[in-house]
Amino acid sequence: MAVLQDFEAITPNTLARVCETVKGGGVIALLFRGLHSLRQLCAMVMDVHARYRTQTHHHVVPRFNERFLLSLTDCEVALCVDDDLRVHAITTKMRDLHKLTTSRTSTCGNGINTSTRNGSGNATDTDGYDRERAVQGLLRHEQELVALQEKLRVSAEVGPLAKLCKTLDQVKVVLSLMQAVVEKTLDCTCVVTAGRGRGKSAALGMAAAGALVQGYSHIFVTSPSPENVQTLFEFAVRALK
Structure with a gap:
């Protein structure tokens, strides 16, 4: 709070x-x-x-x-x-x-219960909010994240980086960036867009660490101020460890 x-x-x-x-x-x-x-x-x-x-x-x-x-x-x-x-x-x-x-x-x-049951048997409030379905959606997202991390665990290039990711989208971004790094497609441009706090800087930091492991020696980072790249370097160091 x-x-x-x-x-x-x-x-x-x-x-x-x-x-x-x-x-x-x-x-x-x-x-x-x-x-x-x-x-x-x-x-x-x-x-x-x-x-x-x-x-x-x-x-x-x-x-x-x-x-x-x-x-x-x-x-x-x-x-x-x-x-x-x-x-x-x-x-x-x-x-x-x-x-x-x-x-x-x-x-x-008056002692009246405001919670009802929908057609699937899940408990819902009178405003239509399905608590059980919301929890199931969150659990399904976590299961997909764990499944993808387990699938990539055997990959020496992406496995350790995927383990650091907190969301499914973040894993997919790191996977796409590392694909460009491993294929050494120097003439391509990768653009990552998302709302604030979704893990863009962390994903870029992990991708930068992966690029260093792949032999890239020149990686340039630009930012309006040093505090804007703190998260990037933090996760780059984590990934290298």
């Missing part, structure tokens, strides 16, 4: 990096003080605005604040509550959740 209570000091990059520290199923809580309406968030002065003020431009438009607030409409698990833990329905999903929690409170008070 991560709690952010100084929203004025947050930047988009800082917010994204903090969110990466929370594992799946965790909670990210943003605390605001002195807000009578979330519309005040769109006009809130951020600390980072000071660096962009000049003699000719005294006012900085807080575009991030507005976009952040609008992004909550696309987040299915966002919740807005006040000091009394009352849900404020600022989006359609929150309004539906507010109605659901209200109905659950009334039905649970």
